[in-house]
Amino acid sequence: MINVEDSIDSLGEIDTSSLVDKVEARIIHFIQQKKLKVGDVLPKELDLAESFGVSRTVIREALLRLKTIGLIESKKHKGAVLKNPDVLGSLRKVFHPSILDSETLKDIFEMRLALEVGMADFIVSKITEEDIKELEEIAETVVSGDTAYPWQIEDEIKFHGKLYKISGNKILMELQEMLFPIFQYVHQSGLLERPIVAGEFVSHKELVQVLKQRDAEAYRKAIRQHLNNHFARILDVV
Numbered sequence: 001m002i003n004v005e006d007s008i009d010s011l012g013e014i015d016t017s018s019l020v021d022k023v024e025a026r027i028i029h030f031i032q033q034k035k036l037k038v039g040d041v042l043p044k045e046l047d048l049a050e051s052f053g054v055s056r057t058v059i060r061e062a063l064l065r066l067k068t069i070g071l072i073e074s075k076k077h078k079g080a081v082l083k084n085p086d087v088l089g090s091l092r093k094v095f096h097p098s099i100l101d102s103e104t105l106k107d108i109f110e111m112r113l114a115l116e117v118g119m120a121d122f123i124v125s126k127i128t129e130e131d132i133k134e135l136e137e138i139a140e141t142v143v144s145g146d147t148a149y150p151w152q153i154e155d156e157i158k159f160h161g162k163l164y165k166i167s168g169n170k171i172l173m174e175l176q177e178m179l180f181p182i183f184q185y186v187h188q189s190g191l192l193e194r195p196i197v198a199g200e201f202v203s204h205k206e207l208v209q210v211l212k213q214r215d216a217e218a219y220r221k222a223i224r225q226h227l228n229n230h231f232a233r234i235l236d237v238v
Contacts, residue, residue: 019054019058020058020061020062020065023048023052023054023058023059023061023062024062024065024066026052027042027048027062027063027066028066028071030042031071031082036082037082038082038083038084039081039082039083040081040082041078041079041080041081041082042063042072042079042080042081042082044079045059045060045063045079063080066080067080069085069086069089069090070083070085070086070089071083071085087171088171088174088175088178091178092178095108095178095179095181095182096181096182097181097182097185097186097189100182102191105182105185105186105189105191106186106191106192106234108179108182108183108186109182109183109186109187109192109230109234110234111179112176112179112180112182112183113227113230113231113234115172115175115176115179116160116163116223116227117220117223117224117227119163119164119167119169119172120216120217120219120220120223121216121220122166122167122168122169123163123166123167123211123219124211124214124215124216124219125216126166126167126168127166127211127214131162131166132208132211132212134162135159135162135163135204135207135208135211136205136208138158138159138162138204139159139203139204139205139207139208140205141155141158142155142158142159142204143155153180153181153184156180156183156184157180159204160176160180161176161177161180164176187230192233192234193233194232194233194234195233200225200228201225201226201228201229202222202223202225202226202228203226204226206222206226207219207222207223207226210222
């Protein structure tokens, strides 16, 4: 006797992706396979349609998606041209607390902490005397208590935003602009179960003094301790 359940299992899953999804993936694969570079021109719509065996309407929709994410642009007399995409463009549209669930918000909170500690080598290797002076001036005006509270986003952007700028990494600089508002929301929303408590704390002024040493490891430890309370709210041990 045939086991019906075994027979059903053997059928496998159905590919539910749309034709446009598949064509979009094929075009991206084509770009990678041919090692196309920024400025290179993609085949014409008609040629793509004939090659993939689909209508030009499907090709147009797939190309429109690639244009939306900034991978291609249309140029007169050329057609679809490969461009350097806005890597964070799509993320920028969804980086808002109102459209992200609690777990994603917490993950983003953690990501910002990881970036702050991970940037130590970049910051120390690129910081100048002018940067030090500017950080000292900022540290004189921002709030730095002995805990993670009070926490003001304006202060964070002034001081930590400057650190991101010193790193010289444009992606990090763009990312921090999106991270801070969400970090503020999570910090103050009650999403983190553990309360803000007093503990060992390195102030902004003390961070600047450590940066003067030009010691990446010392700064990494100092920025980790500066963020100690935030880590304490998401980890059992700090």
